[in-house]
Amino acid sequence: MAASSALAVSRPGAVLGRAGGGLARGIALGYLSLIVLVPLAALIWSSRAQGLGTFWDEVAKAEAASALKLTLVAALLVAAFNAVTGTAIAWVLVRDSFRGKGIVNAVIDLPFALPTIVAGLVLLQLYGPQSPFGVNLAFQRTGLVLALLFVTLPFVVRAVQPVLLELDREMEEAAESLGARRLAVFRRIVFPNLLPAILSGVALAFARAVGEFGAVVLISGNVPFKTEVSSVYISGQIESDNPAGAAAVSVVLLLISLGVLLLIGVFRHWRTRHDR
């Protein structure tokens, strides 16, 4: 399969002919530039329009730095938690069988499909001042983490599930017949095979948690130095007409996103190294 795709790539103009190939490429690049690249270039340009010194001052401002630190810590926490729960859920969905599994499998996609502001509203109702459970997590860091857990739920599950489905059971059976205990089988056989997929899912969940806005804007209450994350800080700076401050923090978030994508590329390369 890898060989055929390499062949396909090396044959230019297979689909739309040689001239058509140029056209497809031109349209694709033009569209990407218009939609994505030019706005991002404008963002980077604005962030350093008043000099690098201003850029650093804006990022290092106490409120901005505190928001950035909270964002990173919360995202790391949420990503780590997802690594465990996501793998467990994927395991239950692939290896276990029970009535209603199809519905559970479908429900996993709900956070993808549900608008983030609705997710935020719902969580605030459930765990806010009017909570039917009598807990009030609104304007607290716990509430923030809960909102992030909601929106990042599908990433690890959906990354691990297909790999687990394709995993050959024979290795596990061999290990078991040689007397390995179940935990040892998981740790020595299953886990190493799943690791690249888990890490890809965790990286995506981390990126999503760093940038999330809609789900956290209601429940976190946006208390500076306590529950204000970077995306909310940026939005606040735009509203109080400090685009330089907003742009500086945005560039930091952009760099984090690019870093995460680079990491995912490495994980993908690692996962498919045997196919090459």
Place this chain on the structure above:
Amino acid sequence: MTARYALRFGALGYLAFLLLVPVGLVFYRTFEHGLHPAWAAVTNPQAQHALWLTLLIAAIAVPANTVFGVVLAIALVRHRFPGRGLVNAVVDLPLALSPVVVGLALYLLYGTGGWLGGLSQHGIKILFALPGMTLATIFVSLPFVVREVVPVLREIGTDQEQAAETLGAAPFTTFRRITLPAIRWAVGYGVVLTTARAIGEFGAVSVVSGRIEGKTETLPLYVQSQFEGFNTTGAFAASVVLALIALATVLCMRMFRPKEAR
């Protein structure tokens, strides 16, 4: 055996606590005073306008990202050109980038003093109007069709396309008769994901819309403005509309999902 049940109930309990209870509660809170107030809340003019604006933006963004998504996927898989790796990375960027950053980038590009800020002086209003909101929505929902089509294109290879070409088919005929039928399910799945994202987008649209009530307010923005204005019935009724769209999306995703993940 006990370990298996513990894992099963642990996983299902976590899902119930995180997903089902919250979503069930929205429906409960919306309809706890009966059907009538909820119906009145979604049929008032401001809510209606927000709903139509949301659908209008999706009706522009989804076809644009579908057509260009397929072209981009073909360019990425079938052609080699300098900067292909970069294009590949840029396509994924909207998945990993905060929507607020996307909104700000457009705000700075089309705002006063921005590179394209002069457009507004010529009567082309982008910011705080439909074009800006549509551009933001296109940005955040760009990757979905591309990402679904690329692996399928790679897997089908070029044998059939080459055969068609050898038999004298014009490039567009080859695309319409060979390539398109092979990728149609992937395109369908991508369209479902794109639509869901386009309808639910909040952060990016919030920054570029200026939030003018009854003018540039989409349904997700309406949810927030009603909630902050203490009209919780209105906020919940609009949320239920969005949640129903989300549930329909999830059902469509089940239908289109590539078979190996089913």
